[in-house]
Amino acid sequence: MRLILSVLILASPIAALAQTPSAATKPEVVQYHATIDVVKYVYGVAPPVARLRPGNILEANSLDCFGNGIRKPGDTLALAKGDNPLTGPFFIEGAEPGDTLVVHILDLQVDGNQGIGAFAPGFGALNETNYTPMLHTPLPEKIWFYPIDHADNTATFQALDSNYNVKIPLHPFLGCIGVAPTNGEARSSVVPAEFGGNMDAPEVSAGNTLYLPVSVSGALLYFGDGHAAMGDGEIAGTAIEVPMKARLQVDVVKGKRTNWPRFENEKEIMAAGIYRPVDDAVRIAFTELVAWIHADYGLSELDAYELLSKVGKIHLTEMVDPNYVVVASVEKKYLPAKKTSK
Amino acid sequence: MRLILSVLILASPIAALAQTPSAATKPEVVQYHATIDVVKYVYGVAPPVARLRPGNILEANSLDCFGNGIRKPGDTLALAKGDNPLTGPFFIEGAEPGDTLVVHILDLQVDGNQGIGAFAPGFGALNETNYTPMLHTPLPEKIWFYPIDHADNTATFQALDSNYNVKIPLHPFLGCIGVAPTNGEARSSVVPAEFGGNMDAPEVSAGNTLYLPVSVSGALLYFGDGHAAMGDGEIAGTAIEVPMKARLQVDVVKGKRTNWPRFENEKEIMAAGIYRPVDDAVRIAFTELVAWIHADYGLSELDAYELLSKVGKIHLTEMVDPNYVVVASVEKKYLPAKKTSK
């Protein structure tokens, strides 16, 4: 049985990185096509649209954050079909509460020839919002369209108030990826939290592995909100919003649970912290990173704290959603050898 | 007269970058040696230790943040001679309130063979502090010593609780650099604020130019708190703390004032935001950057906001001092041509 095999060879979540469990045989591929009629708007328990076994590769698409409802100049935000429609959920066989879901981001491709940036009143880091309300007249709604050039891998910003334009390199990633939350909660697709969700993290890109806490049988994986490129903080409230084609490989680490989303690649380990204010998101991310280093690499907590004060990195991915997201990271070259599994 | 000349040719603070005012003739060099007996602990009005004219180069040293009082294993923080002793102040001829002081960071060299990292109770991002107090027993004081290898340009972290060590590349910068504040205020050398100060910003490194608001005649420039390397956030409360040799060239932009510290190099413009919580520091930094782009590069404010949401960067330099510091930046390649001076 694949699942039991993978349990045996995985000592800890991050062990999943080096050897994808099905390296020897060609992994099974599950394909799924999402449309506006079957998307979800909540991370929670819902009937799965497909089932995956550990090691399987999922090939599926996602709609853009407006449900592909905004198409051309003159369209308004009122045409958006919900916020962040989600593809899924996918039931991962063998994933049970207390386990960790592993998602290898194998490939992401912008699914179309145009991206959208929009300024929505009540959303953004430099204007009043639902949670930082003020008495001003709101800033006006505006929409920018970004032609995608697949040949040179860029999107083009065209100013609305002058005739300036500039090319921006693509860095495709999924703004939303998450599982059903703990405690019977169900959370909107605009929310990031312990279960992942709307993290707007460029770390959810090809070459990285994501770890998520499993809280219900089958984990119930959702994703969406593709971004062709984004600045730190996503400060005006949107990235270059695009439909996406995703190729993801899933796995399960049995009996180990991550408290918060984590990322890993060959060079780095990365821990997400998700809350308000940013200060607390930073505290969460770094206590997680200290704990990870202590557990898997053997430094004492205070040595890890000191070392991170010298070589740690902080990435504020977004400061506009209901919770803010920080990813704290350290390069593996600064860490002791990983402890071997027992 | 150099000063008047520079006024004529400088259209805005950032114009100072391209042409250092004394390109034609060899700039005058002023040398100064700081000792523990003449350092200051406050950014404010004090008798200058030397006077510089615009275009002059200052060659001076700074003590480490402990006043060079901690030397060897067994020493304790009680031996520190104040916090962040400052070299200066330097009086800049012609700098008057309403002007901007320009500091080109030409060169920084670690002045010694050892750096120090310390964990001080009541200071740090993951423990209780004076401003985020809690009822726990404080974490214990600890000191790490970092041998500096000038040949391979590294410092070595040696764990205290295991025998692990690792080399860290040097990135020398000044944790403290600032001028006398506005409104007759005088601020401790541990504080960062509008006048600069304890920004702990790796951006204060060779190759970058710093802009500071002039609030008193002569600006009164101070610096200190040399860092050999530091992680984002300086989360445990210290970098690799070192004495430093600095080579700085000063200039003045007459009649233009920056509200907050700004940085610039050939590739980027960078605006600092300094306050608590981090959220507000981010807001300050990005509104400054939007204003800068609007004023000097001609994009409308909303176009600038949108563009930064796609290509802006956020660097949280420290989250441990009385105020927190964020540097928001954008690469010039994404901006229109700079507006020519009138």
Place this chain on the structure above:
Amino acid sequence: MRLILSVLILASPIAALAQTPSAATKPEVVQYHATIDVVKYVYGVAPPVARLRPGNILEANSLDCFGNGIRKPGDTLALAKGDNPLTGPFFIEGAEPGDTLVVHILDLQVDGNQGIGAFAPGFGALNETNYTPMLHTPLPEKIWFYPIDHADNTATFQALDSNYNVKIPLHPFLGCIGVAPTNGEARSSVVPAEFGGNMDAPEVSAGNTLYLPVSVSGALLYFGDGHAAMGDGEIAGTAIEVPMKARLQVDVVKGKRTNWPRFENEKEIMAAGIYRPVDDAVRIAFTELVAWIHADYGLSELDAYELLSKVGKIHLTEMVDPNYVVVASVEKKYLPAKKTSK
């Protein structure tokens, strides 16, 4: 039909206060008894335990926040049966999304002879928590028992580390009261948010009326977490926790929706703001109060802002739950006459 009648006579949510819709005839009373087997731990859509019509009075009990699982010295928090078990949900006939649910708090009685205060590691304003984590050793778990004296209406604090005791007057209120959230969300019973929930607001006491936004058919009212008395901020994480007997009268305001919970009594109008940090909770509460005064009492927004700056009140009810809760209020004597309904 009662419901239609109440629509006709209610000009705005707060009109519900003066005339309970069934003043003329004796209101119908619905009785319900909650036990540990039927409580809920989530505000969301679930089969109702009973149905109420507008004007009905509900008489029901709630378990304490530990599910009545902690009984005597020596018991530990491990005996708690979940956090904040909720009585409900109650389906309110005629309540539809876009309406406002009105809950008159008629009477609350402590249902037992003992209250409990507990210090749980990871919870509290002056110690590390899940969302403000630190590296310290956590404070130890401790439990205080408070004998209730129904005759003199007091609870008695007995110090654990000395032989001091003191009587505290009872002010019974419900720490939890809320409805199903919007957008298909389901939220844990420890969370306060737009839908009410774990507001820990002493304003939920006899004599006050609470307004909540209806997001699903029937509103689905839950309550629990009785408190015999509590300090501002609930800083150590608990009030004097008790089972409660509640007598509540419900009503519905058709076609008007409150964004956030509101309270009212003969003397005051009160708006809740719920988020982190406290700063944003204050902003939410006061923008709501400004809007309320503008809409129902006719002052301009800036006049209302100015007046509140002179006579407004802020009550920080709790600063320990996943969101923080502030109630902003103003006495009606400072307001113009309420606008008459059209």
Place this chain on the structure above:
Amino acid sequence: MRLILSVLILASPIAALAQTPSAATKPEVVQYHATIDVVKYVYGVAPPVARLRPGNILEANSLDCFGNGIRKPGDTLALAKGDNPLTGPFFIEGAEPGDTLVVHILDLQVDGNQGIGAFAPGFGALNETNYTPMLHTPLPEKIWFYPIDHADNTATFQALDSNYNVKIPLHPFLGCIGVAPTNGEARSSVVPAEFGGNMDAPEVSAGNTLYLPVSVSGALLYFGDGHAAMGDGEIAGTAIEVPMKARLQVDVVKGKRTNWPRFENEKEIMAAGIYRPVDDAVRIAFTELVAWIHADYGLSELDAYELLSKVGKIHLTEMVDPNYVVVASVEKKYLPAKKTSK
């Protein structure tokens, strides 16, 4: 010698309350009249305008926060003569660093027949400010005039956008009162911090005693910014701003230092916490209150924490100045007998 006598009889800061040191003999009165020509705008070291001995009573006036520069409808904020002009400093004989300055607020009288409320762009809790900047068009400047009726002890709010007016009871207090800061700092008169300053605390009213940390010889007491009445949070940025006549009695507690301002009256002890966000101000205030109860009333820290969770009070005095101010308090009736002095 008075000073030595007072040292002998004072066991702790709060002992100063019960017996004013000069109860037996009539205290000496020092009178001082402030004008716009001699006010200060910074808390720091400056030549004293008068000297007081412990036990002396100071009778002095203060200008309003606009330097009495705004007089009648049509005047604008541009006529203000600085922000918060301060009367002082007063040198208190015998006060040395490490001591606590005691200020009994004996009497405060509004010095005039009119108060002013103003809405200044860039200042306030519900609009963008220097430290929470946004991209909106700022709210417009507005000024409200409040006639003072000394006979019935009220001020009258007159709406600008409708013809509504209402009387507001006077509660005169000093928005500013403080001493020279530590570490050689000098702080603007708009700032509240450890040294007191612009706390905008209604607790600075007749009948209360204020304790401040002495950081320089003579303490150097300043005051100003009289308020006839104010709402919690001072949310629009002003109270009813008035010139004031103050009657203050000073004393010194030798060899004991308070970290933050504290207040006391016959019924309560109160500790101020001053920082951003409000969350941290609350943490400061309550850790101070826990420490005070532990030191002077003998409860263990955890018992004090628990008790305050049941009976503590929080007053958010202002959320508009560069730092925010919270006063945490508890009624003495809930505390053990005060420990006797040794």
